[in-house]
Amino acid sequence: MNNNRRTFLKAGAAAGAFTLVGFPHIWSKNSSLAYAQGGEIKVGVLFSLTGTTAIIEESLNKATIMAIEEINAAGGVNGMKIVPVIEDPASDPATFAEKARKLVLSDKCVSVFGSYTSASRKAVLPVFEKQENLFWYPTLYEGRECSKNVIYTGAVPNQQQDDFVPWLVEKFGKRWYLIGSNYIYPKEENNYVKKLLAGLGAEVIAEEYVPLGHSEFSSVINKFRSEKPNVIFSTVVGDSVVALHRQYRAAGLDPATMPMASLTTSENEVAAMGGDAAAGHFTSAPYFMVYDSPENKKFVEAYKARWGSDKVTHFVSESSYFQVYLFSQAVAKLAASDIGPLAIRDAVKGEQYKAPQGLVKVEPSNLHCWLRPKVGQAQSDGQFKILKQSADWVEPNPYSAYPDQKCTEEGLKQI
Template structure:
């Protein structure tokens, strides 16, 4: 009897000792010893790699800067990288791997809304946290996502307002066939209808489409004075190069693009894109002291021929905002970090200007900047605002409320 009792006591003591050892090793999300692990999830291959590489690179730059300055809460950041391969289902699988197997404290990732929507239920089911760095169509808010790119009232709506003020009246809507372009065009249709203006055509291309002859023929037939471009990835390269082969320039068909930044200009060519318009919150040419340092550091690490961009800058900001949230929470645990975010007061003196997280909808207050592509391959600001509060559901616009705009899945 004594022998059995001794064995039970020994088992209990062993379990208690093991628990103490595990606690001593660090059981907070993603932490082990002197490091905290985060996940980077971007398309390193496939049609979106052209755009997402710069986003990944900016995140790595931020991580290295933070580590050089002492890390976060005394721990150095270790990153684990996965390739979403430009496929939403792959993004979902890799997100689950990062959370469940790698035990990361947070994920920085995605570009297309399709990839974000594939990852959203994963981070919500696991109560994880995703930092999403790209402008998007809005109509979404999740406690498990921080949206560091523009909401539609910080890019789409002001871009159309700018074009109307410039006297454009006949709009042709061209986008890739997935959720962002279709929802963006739903918003634009409602906005233009409210202004009494005409949409003369609306066309969508597959994500991997390379032949735009039929769509260009429809543009020629419709005779718009501006094309609203929501193509993504390699579709932009094919479309603009085929327009150039017909000797069309911005004088013939002006475009306002929402997914062409400096990286895409570099790939497509400034000779093709010069004079065309884009709408973002940041450009490499943005004049702030923080941006001067950011551009210098980015080029020093990746080469003088590399360019920064709005998504890259928003991704860079995301890492610093996560650091700020962890330090306010004094924890890496997701629930603690989210609570710190929702209490408000998380901000960062970013290259684009000071950005702050709205604790209610997890979007940032950001300035709006309309830019024009120059012959130097850079984008130059032609219009700007102060920081604009995020309105992802466009509840402050009567025409949007009246139109009953709903998110597309």
């Protein structure tokens, strides 16, 4: 019986294989022609152009569009043009999901580039997992995700913190004050920094969260004064970060002895708070606008020429830009008839690209990127001064705060 069943299965598999080999048109034509039709490859671009996060997401939209235009101007991918389908999800997670569904199901996009906040990523995730499509997420984020339908090109906690935290401890001291906005991202970053600090023998004197959008920091600053931490590790985001920096400065505190260390304060935030309020504080990121590389020079010049000379580039717009190139390299490896979301995902594994920040690579196991973290100090002219660079690219580990879990090619594994 057992034997019979085995033989039957074998026969079935052989028949299936034969079908695939023998009549390839039945399978490949239907599925692939929808994705690469008439010399065009449709991709979705899903960044908010209105609503509360529109300010930052507009810059990501611009970087994405610019990369697509550059690739098309240089002849496209194997002669095919990339055609962006732009949707505006209006900073609302529910709209994100709805627009993602539209891009995948009705526009038949082969991939979608988009979103900035973790809330919006979580909202679109089920769409891409259920429809077996591919989402490209450019933002640094808290990690702890292991989707097989997302390529993550932003940094995860270990990439931004591993070099940064020991350097700060050595330079400024061991008393750390953790202040963040009250949601998932700061809490996960703090989970990891607490682990690092414990290993370094440093002390967390306070861990505090303020409501999202909070703008009155006088009590917090009062505590800075009385606790006298060596480093203020800030994961405050949005307009709160502007209020925190401006009130810190108004209170007459000195970044030379009590600097704020941030993972989210980019050129964009500095422009919003004014260079005088940002000067002296530190940020760890894979990319700064002033980074000296031929690729970055070209990127910044092209960005200003395309969108206006007063515009700044920052680490999320940079990853929005290079992820389109990773996409085009992966597509270029495929025959036109094979192009599809999962084929692109498999083709992009291990793919390298010389981005403005330096050479980056997609890690095959967890689909995050090997990046090149740097430490920058904000200057009063609104730019950063790069003080330190990681010796080599740093492997992404989305579960760095959870040593018993690991993201592998098969999915999340408990160790």
